[in-house]
Amino acid sequence: MKNTLIYVIALLGISSFLQQCGDPWEDHINEGLTDINQSLIQRLENEAGASTFLSLLKEADLGVELDGTNSYTIFVPDNQSIGAIAAELRSDKGALSNFVKNHIAVSTHRLNTSADTIQLTMLNGKILDMLSSRIGEVSFLKSNQGSSDGLYHILAAPLMPQQNLWEYITAQQDYKQNQFLSSLSTYKLYDDGLLDSEEDSLLNNEFLHFVGDVRLEKDRFTYFVLQDVAFDKDVSAFLPYVNYRNEADSSIQISRYYVARDLIVRRAYNKEGLPSELTTMSGGKLVVDKSAIVESIQLSNGYVHVLDAALLDNTQGVTNKLASFKVEGEEPSSFSHSRPSNTFHRDRQDPNGLLFRDIMVQNHGVSMFTINYRLPHFLSTSYDVYWRALNDIQANVFQQRLRILGEEYPGVLGAPTRDEMYLSPYTDVPLMNYDEVYVGSFELSEFQQVMAQLMAAASTANGVNTVVLDYLRFVPKVK
Template sequence: MMKIMKKHHILTPLIGLIYILLLQVGCSDPWDEHARDNEGLTNEPLLERLDEESEASEFMKLLRTSGVDKVLDGNNAYTVFVPDNNSVQTVASSLQNDAEALERFVKNHIAVSTHRLNASADTVRLTMLSGKTLDFVNSEIDGAAFSKSNQAGVDGMYHVITDALIPRQSLWEYMSDHGDELQNAFILGLNEYNLYDTAVVEDPADYYLNNEFLRNVGDMRDENQRFTYFVLKDADFTAEVAQFLPYVNYRNHADSSYAIGQYEIVKDMLFKQAYSKDNLPAMLLSASNVPFPVDKSAISQSVRLSNGWVHMLDRATLPVVNKLIDTYVQGEEPWRFSASVTASTFHRIRKDPYGEFFKDIMIQNHGVSSLQVAYQTARMYSTTYDVYWRALNDVQANVFQQQLGIFEFDTRPSEDDPDIEVRESIYVFPYTNVEQNDYNEVYLGEFNLADYNRIVPVLQGAATTTNGDNTLVLDYLRFVPKLKTN
């Protein structure tokens, strides 16, 4: 009886192992099997394999006419996405008299290296010999389905697809071809001039390096990025700029203010995701954090591009109030100090009563009277602002006071000493108590910013050298722009 039990224990794991192996074989991925079946199918060169493929005959005529066949010389591995004969015949006549377009068309079907069928939901971006980047996902490339896949040669492989991969314009190429539209013309014009004194060193290898839109909002030349771009009709664009002019008063200079107004409109019309009209969400967020409500009924035309989509609007859809977003200044990111207090400066991590962590700055026991900590902002609109701070006094047994002043960013010579540069005050709020263990925002008041420009907020401690009374602390400042009523 014991011998029988021993045999049973020996056979049980053996049977289990066989069962597991059979189960694994039964559950294997059919696409993997398909790939394995074709792997190393032939030792023929890729060009010979393509010549033997009946559905590639029309494409092969174009390949040789264009001269691109010389690229497939066996020195490198390539993947050719072959449009079937019907697809090629549909477009061949448009390519007959344009050698450049023909070469670009053929190269748009060839990628360096070997790429097997991608049946997963993961998007693989393939750079074609045309320079375009195509999305390879879910058994499709750029929307074209596969009718035959993973056909291998010694120097590459090919797939037969059901549509031709016609090279599309990039967003920058499209914009350049539609430079007669005011919105596009403004962006293209930034190649020649700068809105601000922010030009970088000119690089003859990149003519567009100083275009502030390409540099700061999105480089629409980049085939590896994806964009959605909305275009207003000329009349609507002009009306939107005029409506926004009161918020971009730049030193009372009409031409500069108008150019800045144009920039402030277009910078919130570009988004770094590609959405067709059908896939557009109800709300988009621009690079400058402006919420853009999407009204599909306002889209009169959509154009698919190699790196995104353009949607033409028959009316403006972005309210001015949406563009008036809050400006935050983080306390732990000071620009400069009025005195060296490094040993007394603490960058802290705190947790509020809701369990949220935040960083702040505390300058304590520094012995400096009226110590100042200066910050700087990005350019802010010319309007009135409500101002708040959050300042946590959680380690001292006493309440202390601090003060916020708003100063111009630009300096000017002092009237007393021309060699000394000063910043003019815009508004100084009164000293305010920093209560103990108060995690709430504190409203300081409002100030008016007459010019569209950067500002320098300055946090100032009490006018005393007594430690504990001249402490400074700040989580953040928040500037809330107000809508103009007239």
């Protein structure tokens, strides 16, 4: 009897405790609510300050989306902030629908104290960043108001639909820089092997294809637009580095491309947040004087800053633009002979604990065996070249050399051929050397696509004609 009484008392205590605690998530989401059984629309009808947006929402005819079968989060600009634009929105049904959908996200998204940025996909396809105190650049007046089919937040200002970067480039055709990038959808700079895409014709644009698809809402970009005078100055300053077959018009177009492609960064920075030095999407260094920014524009996937000053009107500006680049040894385009059983893609670790992968071809029995690398277009300037080549499994030093071949053209009887642009002396590959080694320098008088060949010793002896490469690094020089 005594044990039964103790059990009943314990059970009642647990029940009382659970009633007091309840469901912590339900308590959290229901904070401040008067009737959790109401729908979002019903809640907004009773929300002071939401009537203007609610009327726009109803006029936009989003009943199919907000039918209670899914959960949504609605970001509601208060009446005071939206009143001035309501009449204009009502006059354009397409703009009205886009505006309203830009304030509605699928699923429930609470405002919290986390420092993390959450990307929300809105009904119009735009992706907005939500932080602990704002969404986009707009702050919250009231937050985390629940209902039977989602949440709503009251905002201090409307979330005006923004263009993405590509929409901005194609719409703002007053700038020569934007005109040029748009023209690449139909104009080919050079024979780059880019095949026309039937599924996505815009990816035939060499800027979108090779630099980055700036249409993507989920990605973030910062794009600098040079006013026409500054753009023309930079194009002229870079022209000596892109001498394409001594053809003036083609060289100017390529110079425009190289100037424009290095004015975009894969991260969103407003003017105040711009760092002193940026790395462009093509790997160059970009230093921007904030005082040269005459206009800043927020996009749905980043920012645009308009500059009134040239960036390449001094040696330092050109030096910043001429970025070195690496060619990974384990990514060849072809071999002089097929030796799969003698070819090794190796995972290694340097003395600092950093992992890397290289290629080694060993005991292949071929004199002057070569590994070929099809490289990107090289500028018409001089280059220093370095390699890292790890000789870690042999007891002897071996030698290898580097050969640079020019652009392919029809030779005798139409057979494809390439001119030799540079041939380094045979260079020792010492034991256990993890350091980068200077190989030599060469000069190109024309902008062209080249091939690099890593060449083994002129011997068939095992251990003597080994070739190994972690990477090649090419450093263009200022003229």
